[in-house]
Amino acid sequence: MRTWRTGVYLLGSLLSGVATVTALPLLGVPRLARLWAGWHRDRAEKLLGTPPPAGSATGRPGGRTSRALLWLPVHALTGLTLGLAALLCVGNIVVAVIATPLWWAFDPRSRPRLVVDVPVPDWTTALTLGPAQILVLGAVAYLAFPPMARAHARICLAVVSPLPTDEQLAARVAVLTRTRADVLDAHGAELRRIERDLHDGTQARLVAIAMRLAVARQAFADRTRDDQLVEDLLRDAHEGTEEAMTELREVIRTVYPPILADRGLDGALTAVTSRCGVPTRLDIGDLGRVPAAAEATVYFAVAEALTNVAKHSQATSASVRVGRAAGRLSVVITDDGTGGADERRGTGLAGIRRRVLALDGVVDVDSPAGGPTAVTVELPCGW
Amino acid sequence: MRVVIAEDNVLLSTGLELLLGRAGFRVAAVADDAAGFLTAVREHRPDVTIVDVRLPPSFRDEGIRAALRARREHPGLPVLVLSQYVEQQYAAELLATSGGGVGYLLKDRVSRVDQFVDALRRVADGGTAMDPEVIAQLVHRAGDPIAALTPREREVLGLMAQGHDNNAIGRQLVITDNAVHKHIGNIFAKLGLAVSDSGHRRVLAVLAYLNAPRSTGGH
Numbered sequence: 001m002r003t004w005r006t007g008v009y010l011l012g013s014l015l016s017g018v019a020t021v022t023a024l025p026l027l028g029v030p031r032l033a034r035l036w037a038g039w040h041r042d043r044a045e046k047l048l049g050t051p052p053p054a055g056s057a058t059g060r061p062g063g064r065t066s067r068a069l070l071w072l073p074v075h076a077l078t079g080l081t082l083g084l085a086a087l088l089c090v091g092n093i094v095v096a097v098i099a100t101p102l103w104w105a106f107d108p109r110s111r112p113r114l115v116v117d118v119p120v121p122d123w124t125t126a127l128t129l130g131p132a133q134i135l136v137l138g139a140v141a142y143l144a145f146p147p148m149a150r151a152h153a154r155i156c157l158a159v160v161s162p163l164p165t166d167e168q169l170a171a172r173v174a175v176l177t178r179t180r181a182d183v184l185d186a187h188g189a190e191l192r193r194i195e196r197d198l199h200d201g202t203q204a205r206l207v208a209i210a211m212r213l214a215v216a217r218q219a220f221a222d223r224t225r226d227d228q229l230v231e232d233l234l235r236d237a238h239e240g241t242e243e244a245m246t247e248l249r250e251v252i253r254t255v256y257p258p259i260l261a262d263r264g265l266d267g268a269l270t271a272v273t274s275r276c277g278v279p280t281r282l283d284i285g286d287l288g289r290v291p292a293a294a295e296a297t298v299y300f301a302v303a304e305a306l307t308n309v310a311k312h313s314q315a316t317s318a319s320v321r322v323g324r325a326a327g328r329l330s331v332v333i334t335d336d337g338t339g340g341a342d343e344r345r346g347t348g349l350a351g352i353r354r355r356v357l358a359l360d361g362v363v364d365v366d367s368p369a370g371g372p373t374a375v376t377v378e379l380p381c382g383w
Numbered sequence: 384m385r386v387v388i389a390e391d392n393v394l395l396s397t398g399l400e401l402l403l404g405r406a407g408f409r410v411a412a413v414a415d416d417a418a419g420f421l422t423a424v425r426e427h428r429p430d431v432t433i434v435d436v437r438l439p440p441s442f443r444d445e446g447i448r449a450a451l452r453a454r455r456e457h458p459g460l461p462v463l464v465l466s467q468y469v470e471q472q473y474a475a476e477l478l479a480t481s482g483g484g485v486g487y488l489l490k491d492r493v494s495r496v497d498q499f500v501d502a503l504r505r506v507a508d509g510g511t512a513m514d515p516e517v518i519a520q521l522v523h524r525a526g527d528p529i530a531a532l533t534p535r536e537r538e539v540l541g542l543m544a545q546g547h548d549n550n551a552i553g554r555q556l557v558i559t560d561n562a563v564h565k566h567i568g569n570i571f572a573k574l575g576l577a578v579s580d581s582g583h584r585r586v587l588a589v590l591a592y593l594n595a596p597r598s599t600g601g602h
Contacts, residue, residue, distance in 0.1 A: 238494065245491045249468055258468050262436070262444040271472035275520070 003142045006149035007086060009047050013075075013152055014083020016040070020076050027072055030065040037068035037160040040075065044153035071159050078155055082148050089144075093137045100130030179360045186358035197251045205244040212237040256296050257303075265295045269320065272303045277310035278318050278335065285323035294379050297355045298322065298331050301363075301377045304348040305333040313337025313373060324381060331377040339371030352377065384507060385411045387429040389420035389446060390465075391439050395490070399433065402493065406500045415439065417449035424453050424460065431484075431507035436466040436473065447473050454480045461506045465490050469516045478511075478590060486512030486546075501551075511546030511586040518544040521593035528574050529593075536573075539566040544589045 020027065020036070027033050099112035103120040106112055111119045114129040164172070216233035219226060252258065259268040266284055273280040290298075302320055309318045315337030322331050343349040343365060352375070353363045361379035386408050390396040396413045403410055411427040414420035416439045424432060432453065438445040450462045461484035464477060469489055477485045486506040492514065493499050502512035518541045522529060532540060535556075542552045553563045571577070576588055 242491055242494065245489075253468065259470050259472070261442075262470075263472075267472075271470060274475075275471045 003145050006047070006145040007090060007141060009043065009149045010083050010086035010145060010152070011090065012043070012083075013079040013149075014087055017076055017079030017083055020072055020079065024072065024076075028069070030068070033068040033072065034065060037071045040071065040156050041160045044156040047149060047153045048157070067160050071156070074155065074159050078152055082152050086141075086145060086148065089137050089141050093134055093141070096130045096133040096137075100126050100134075183358055183360050186354065189354075190358060194251065194255060197247070197254075201247045202244050202251065205240050205247070209237045209240040209244070212240070256292065257299055260292075260295055260299055265290060265298060265322075268295075268299050269302055269322065272299065272306060273320055276306040276318065278306075278313070278315050280306065280309075280317070281319040283319065283321045283323075285321075287322065287324050287329065290329065290381070294329060294359060294381065297359055297361070297379065298329070298377070300355055301331055301352045301375070302333060304352050305375045308341060308348050309333070309335045309337065309373075312341070313339075313371070315371075315373075327381060329379040329381045332374060333376075334372060334374045336372050338369075339367045339373050340369040341365060341367035341373050341375075349375070384408050384430045384504075385427060386503075387411055387420065387423045387427055387432045388413045389415075389417065389423075389432070389434040389438060389449060391415040391435065391437075395435070399493065402496055402499075403503075406496065408503075417445045417452075420449050421453060421456070424457065428457075429460075431461040431463065431503060433463050433465060433503070435490075436464060444473070447476060451476065451480060454482075454485075458482060459484055459509070461509065462486070463488065463503055463506045463512065465493070469514050469520070471517055471520060474513060474517045474590075478587060483509040483511060487517065488512060488514045489516060502546075505546055510548075513545045513586070513590070515541065515545055518593070521590070531573050532570060536566050536570050539563065540570050540589065543567065543570075544586060544593065546586050 027036055095112060096114060099114060099120055103112055103126045111121070113119050114125075114133050118125070118129060120126045120129070212233045216230050216237065219230050219233065257268060259271055262268075263271065265287070269282055269284065273282045302322075306318065306320070309315055313335045315335035318333065318335040320331070320333050322329070324330070341349065343353070349363075349365060356363045356377050356379065359379050361377060364376040364378075365373075366376070367373040384407070386403055388396055388399055388410060390399065390413065396415075400410045400413065411429055412423035414423045420432075420434065420438075423429075432450075434446045434450045434453075436444055436446040438449065446464060446466075450464050454460050454462060459482045462477070463486035464473070465488055466473070467490055469487070474487045477487055484506050486502055488499070488502060492502070506512050521544070522537065522541060529537070529540075538556060539552055542555060547555070549560055549563045549567070553560050556563075574592055576592055
């Protein structure tokens with residue numbers, strides 16, 4: 001079926017290639033060239049099963065004239081070559097199909113020839129060479145037609161796919177402008193949170209510690225020294241430093257988890273999945289270079305999602321898949337638990353969403369009651 | 384007791400030297416990177432070592448790797464790893480090396496001098512010193528069987544996992560040796576673990592139990 005469809009496509013390309021060459025002066029007319037290119041693009045898209053790009057209606061049919069004119073020589077070359085190869089293959093199958101049962105009906109001086117140049121003198125030759133030729137060329141067609149047809153279709157789309165129109169570009173710019181503003185807002189909110197944590201927490205604690213130490217020094221120098229007071233002040237200051245360290249560690253963790261700096265995304269995800277209470281499979285594809293902000297977001301999404309899995313899902317197994325395709329970094333966390341995850345109930349999913357939005361990404365939570373649950377995070381990777 | 388330190392931050396290494404000197408240790412060498420540390424260990428054959436996780440040049444996990452390498456080169460070399468944060472993965476990697484004498488503590492713990500020195504001695508004697516935070520993370524995420532422990536038993540479990548022996552546990556919780564013994568018996572029965580002696584093996588058994596993935600939905 002595949003062979004048939006691609007064979008028809010290739011032979012069609014041969015015919016249209018011949019037509020292109022013969023009608024070249026006529027196809028030089030921009031309007032006709034665009035129609036001609038548009039027709040080729042449609043059948044190429046149909047063959048490849050690629051839907052026409054969304055919002056491209058304004059550009060149809062035929063796209064830009066320069067591209068449509070470029071298509072003429074390209075098609076004359078590729079369509080004719082690939083089409084001729086297909087025709088040779090199909091033609092010789094047809095010859096063998098006719099010659100095998102009917103070789104005797106031809107005039108002895110112009111007997112049909114099989115396997116390139118062997119005339120058929122008797123039944124033995126006909127019944128061995130005929131089927132052999134059909135089998136071999138059938139196999140060639142089966143193996144070669146699909147890639148040949150797809151190659152032609154791809155070349156066609158590469159040449160005549162409409163470039164985005166001005167309106168489409170303007171719409172894209174508008175979307176990017178808006179999401180960039182959102183991203184800056186989210187980023188600003190994140191900076192303010194860090195500032196607040198440091199200012200209200202660690203900094204305030206250090207001030208309190210410094211005050212206690214100052215008073216302790218004074219009290220120590222007093223003529224009537226109150227040892228108990230000095231001791232209490234020093235103890236408070238000491239405990240204060242410990243609390244400050246704990247808080248600081250937490251702030252650092254929310255900014256950029258140290259394990260990421262130590263071991264990279266691979267190592268950090270290995271660590272976070274291996275400490276999950278539920279057995280978790282980790283599957284990381286080839287990610288290339290990933291910026292620190294995206295790494296941190298992926299790490300948080302996985303850590304938070306797995307915390308939810310361990311706490312609420314009753315799952316017996318979970319999986320984490322991280323991959324990169326079509327300009328997007330995607331993370332999918334699934335579990336076989338009871339589902340019913342509700343974003344409004346806990347802060348985990350909301351936290352993931354906040355961080356992902358800050359990078360212009362999307363979060364999808366699919367968690368029907370009864371399970372299973374899948375949390376999908378996608379980040380655009382224009383890096 | 385002779386100590387070799389791997390710490391690149393001069394503020395911290397001088398602090399450690401001061402503190403260890405007062406506690407009766409002798410600091411044989413302070414290395415500021417992994418290679419220097421390994422050389423110093425070969426040269427001085429210390430009784431115990433203290434290693435910071437982050438060391439030059441890349442300030443990633445050189446310290447952990449240096450510690451593991453030192454323990455491969457000198458089996459049983461006591462190593463206490465210090466870090467600004469705790470990561471179970473590192474604890475697991477350290478414990479996976481054969482023999483006792485491993486510690487993994489937050490740097491914060493240094494400020495509790497008595498406890499820190501106690502932990503260092505424990506490591507030097509072939510024992511274990513796991514940071515309470517590592518244990519807390521493990522206990523926190525653990526499922527049903529842990530929930531079946533009484534609060535007191537959970538305290539005892541935590542101290543056991545940190546590497547304390549029965550005496551130390553009794554002292555810290557202000558209970559008799561007998562009571563400690565009873566609690567430990569109950570814990571091992573509830574968790575379904577075989578009772579083992581009070582050394583490094585017991586810590587490993589408890590940590591392995593806490594670390595094992597298991598369903599949160601119970602059994």
